[in-house]
Amino acid sequence: xxxxxxxxxxxxxxxxxxxxxxxxxxxxxxxxxxxxxxxxxxxxxxxxxxxxxxxxxxxxxxxxxxxxxxxxxxxxxxxxxxxxxxxxxxxxxxxxxxxxxxxxxxxxxxxx
Amino acid sequence: xxxxxxxxxxxxxxxxxxxxxxxxxxxxxxxxxxxxxxxxxxxxxxxxxxxxxxxxxxxxxxxxxxxxxxxxxxxxxxxxxxxxxxxxxxxxxxxxxxxxxxxxxxxxxxxxxxx
Numbered sequence: 001x002x003x004x005x006x007x008x009x010x011x012x013x014x015x016x017x018x019x020x021x022x023x024x025x026x027x028x029x030x031x032x033x034x035x036x037x038x039x040x041x042x043x044x045x046x047x048x049x050x051x052x053x054x055x056x057x058x059x060x061x062x063x064x065x066x067x068x069x070x071x072x073x074x075x076x077x078x079x080x081x082x083x084x085x086x087x088x089x090x091x092x093x094x095x096x097x098x099x100x101x102x103x104x105x106x107x108x109x110x111x112x
Numbered sequence: 113x114x115x116x117x118x119x120x121x122x123x124x125x126x127x128x129x130x131x132x133x134x135x136x137x138x139x140x141x142x143x144x145x146x147x148x149x150x151x152x153x154x155x156x157x158x159x160x161x162x163x164x165x166x167x168x169x170x171x172x173x174x175x176x177x178x179x180x181x182x183x184x185x186x187x188x189x190x191x192x193x194x195x196x197x198x199x200x201x202x203x204x205x206x207x208x209x210x211x212x213x214x215x216x217x218x219x220x221x222x223x224x225x226x227x
Binding site: 004006008036041042043044045046049088090098099100101102103104105 | 116143145147152153154155156157160167168171203205214215216217218219220221223
């Protein structure tokens, strides 16, 4: 079993829809939670960053972390065709390991 | 400012050959990471450097893989006796320092194809 599980999709929605992307994780040591966006043939780009449990909002994007259930979510409001990309959840711990542990990514297409 | 750059952007080689992949981190970033991303998967950690030294190489799959960062800036990932299974996108990331939760900035990757 992978440490971070993510539904690979693909997910296709009409423009303007609310998108919900989710991940679960198994390692209780994870303290930092991130969402990266990756366009085709590009490197991952940091979208949202959250420390421990709680919500964080940035424009049309909201990240939620529930450490009690080990559940990570990203919501996109008023989705746009330019949001079409692969979304990767990632985690890291506060211990000696510094690397990010990624989910497998969800491919999102927003149809105009 | 300039982001993380990686060269070459694409590399095609034959099974058994040696390849070198280069990463130029963001200026001033002391931590540098290498990841490997297979098709349809998320990036998987290979190795990270704090300054010139490899602080954690636990993700390197075997001894055919090696990385260096001799002056604490540019890093080279070296793969000996390449195998078809090494075909993937090799991503480099850098961060200001290697502390928990530090934001990692990724380069565009090098697409390696081993024939």
